[in-house]
Amino acid sequence: MNKFIIIFLLLLPALSWGDSADNAYRVQASVVREGDTFLISASYHAPLTLCQAYQYLTDYEAAVKIPGVIESKAVRQPSGKVLVERSAEEQILFVKIKLHTLIEYTEYPLLGTEFTQIKGDSKRFSGKWSVSPDSDVGNSAIGTTIKYQGVLEPDSHVPMFILQYFIQNSLEDRFKLMARLAAERKNQVVVACK
Template identity: 40%
Template structure:
């Protein structure tokens, strides 16, 4: 029996020992009908240029638990197609997903992305980078509609309780790039 789950959630779902306060992480998830709206942000002590390089290093996502494989194909200088294979465990069920995103890059500003195939009915959003206090504020916003055999209450619980640790892991991985040149 094929099990479907909202692929966007698993892109970065993992736990980490760092506290959200270390990166000023903020996460807000609202649900309107079947659609989940996510607004999140975190702060890193990176330049905007370093932050943009981290944001567009799509295949480095394999260092984040839950992301098994990530392959990037350049479409042109400012567009990439990113295919990811994800694994997660929801309750006692192992879930494997594939997603393909088309990413439009806005140099030193962020990215816009949309799922062109995958397990969610829809998934689109953006990352924005803003210089702030000697570092960069990463701002994330998405709109997604899961396609799942799991009840909506289970999906909502999973999303709302896992996003904070997911963004902590992303922030921690980004902070490790402080000494990397731009």
């Protein structure tokens, strides 16, 4: 169970802790269990241009801002793919756990990314991130909606209902964290988008 929770958290982009002001980000998150697999979806608003939001999503090395993440290295491949290798160390109750994972990302400029775990502690982990102009037409401020969809099949001996409980109880907060970090980039100058 402990490895599963940490792997899930490692695979998300850079995070920080959320608070009640995060409602401004319109975070929505859900997890549905289908047998031994979890279908995870979430979305949030970011006060960023499309270019800023895309660059936020593809800043894989910023994951070191996550408590417990020791290292996050991204290596661009000639094929246009990006390999992201992450290591973390977490303490759950009295147990210290060290984890390592390798994920392959395919980038679609100004649209999002798709990813799949190449090796790690889950049987299967894949999904996609997308960015789009905010659909709230009444909002005159700059904004983007960032969406996430993922499929996770943990490799654990812990009962699935316990894993589901932990995912459900941390998912929305985790996406609030991401929304807040994205918002912190609002005034950050970005390089030209493709």
